[in-house]
Amino acid sequence: MANTEKVALSIGEVSARTGLTTPTLRFYEQEGLLPPVRRNAAGRRVFTEGDVAWLEVCAKLRSSGMPLPEIRRYADLVREGAGNEAERFEILRRHEERVQQQVTDLQEALSVIHAKVEIYARHLVAGTADELWRNGPECDRVPDWSADSAQLGEA
Amino acid sequence: MANTEKVALSIGEVSARTGLTTPTLRFYEQEGLLPPVRRNAAGRRVFTEGDVAWLEVCAKLRSSGMPLPEIRRYADLVREGAGNEAERFEILRRHEERVQQQVTDLQEALSVIHAKVEIYARHLVAGTADELWRNGPECDRVPDWSADSAQLGEA
DNA sequence: ATTTGACTTCAAGTCGACTTGAACTCCTAG
DNA sequence: CTAGGAGTTCAAGTCGACTTGAAGTCAAAT
Numbered sequence: 001m002a003n004t005e006k007v008a009l010s011i012g013e014v015s016a017r018t019g020l021t022t023p024t025l026r027f028y029e030q031e032g033l034l035p036p037v038r039r040n041a042a043g044r045r046v047f048t049e050g051d052v053a054w055l056e057v058c059a060k061l062r063s064s065g066m067p068l069p070e071i072r073r074y075a076d077l078v079r080e081g082a083g084n085e086a087e088r089f090e091i092l093r094r095h096e097e098r099v100q101q102q103v104t105d106l107q108e109a110l111s112v113i114h115a116k117v118e119i120y121a122r123h124l125v126a127g128t129a130d131e132l133w134r135n136g137p138e139c140d141r142v143p144d145w146s147a148d149s150a151q152l153g154e155a
Numbered sequence: 156m157a158n159t160e161k162v163a164l165s166i167g168e169v170s171a172r173t174g175l176t177t178p179t180l181r182f183y184e185q186e187g188l189l190p191p192v193r194r195n196a197a198g199r200r201v202f203t204e205g206d207v208a209w210l211e212v213c214a215k216l217r218s219s220g221m222p223l224p225e226i227r228r229y230a231d232l233v234r235e236g237a238g239n240e241a242e243r244f245e246i247l248r249r250h251e252e253r254v255q256q257q258v259t260d261l262q263e264a265l266s267v268i269h270a271k272v273e274i275y276a277r278h279l280v281a282g283t284a285d286e287l288w289r290n291g292p293e294c295d296r297v298p299d300w301s302a303d304s305a306q307l308g309e310a
Numbered sequence: 311a312t313t314t315g316a317c318t319t320c321a322a323g324t325c326g327a328c329t330t331g332a333a334c335t336c337c338t339a340g
Numbered sequence: 341c342t343a344g345g346a347g348t349t350c351a352a353g354t355c356g357a358c359t360t361g362a363a364g365t366c367a368a369a370t
Contacts, residue, residue, distance in 0.1 A: 064264035
């Protein structure tokens with residue numbers, strides 16, 4: 001109803017606004033993330049503000065790792081209209097959980113990495129004359145085998 | 156020197172302990188993340204505790220998205236020994252930054268997703284009789300074209 | 311003595327999400 | 341009137357990181 005739906009956008013403009021490339025936009029349409037997009041007389045795609053808004057949602061879902069088939073399913077449900085909210089909720093909730101887990105895992109990795117960064121940073125300001133550094137940081141040594149002759153039980 | 160380096164582990168045991176599959180372990184060796192692993196008389200790989208520790212570092216770097224070539228470079232530097240700490244630092248610091256950015260992005264996506272989850276949750280407890288729900292959540296509507304005839308400037 | 315299970319190598323296949331290429335159509339500007 | 345730029349389709353290619361398959365070796369258990 002609002003004038004906003006009357007604004008006609010070319011694929012290039014949508015690309016500029018969403019950050020998705022034009023091939024990606026066509027690909028998303030083909031994959032059913034978007035319903036078949038309107039065409040003008042010349043057969044070119046005509047997008048609306050509503051499309052852009054929806055594409056931004058899709059982009060967020062994708063960038064947080066939701067697989068295309070799952071986004072397609074969600075899009076289908078939304079398009080179907082009222083009555084399937086439980087499944088939509090389920091999809092989003094599951095994804096939220098996964099992303100939360102992902103954040104947690106990354107933060108754990110981050111703390112390991114940060115610890116190493118700190119160690120190197122301290123070493124570098126201390127300079128090469130650092131006495132506690134003879135063989136590099138305790139934390140981090142690619143094993144090499146010069147002084148080891150253990151065998152695996154000959155099995 | 157410690158006894159810990161004398162413990163001999165089979166590829167299966169290392170797999171169990173690191174969570175990396177045996178093909179992945181061979182692949183990592185081949186890719187130079189690990190120096191060529193010792194073999195016993197039968198030609199089988201013999202890993203040490205030190206290998207496991209290093210593999211755990213690699214696994215953290217990988218799971219946080221560091222590409223194999225970069226991990227290989229880092230491994231090479233560590234193996235090379237003292238004198239290249241500045242580059243090691245650089246690699247880790249850059250990666251830390253990327254991961255930090257990734258976390259930030261995920262958290263932003265998370266807030267969008269969580270908002271939607273909340274909307275659906277509220278709708279579902281309110282039940283179908285919800286009056287403000289005629290056409291689904293404002294936030295989230297796959298545009299369909301039934302009532303729109305805007306054209307792209309015939310270009 | 312043979313079967314089992316864990317290991318070996320090497321090559322080839324898989325996966326998802328795009329990206330790229332080739333060939334074509336339009337419209338506008340010079 | 342032709343050159344450019346943006347669009348179109350369809351098919352094929354790319355990427356990284358593994359995974360899988362085929363074929364073989366070896367040592368212990370039945």
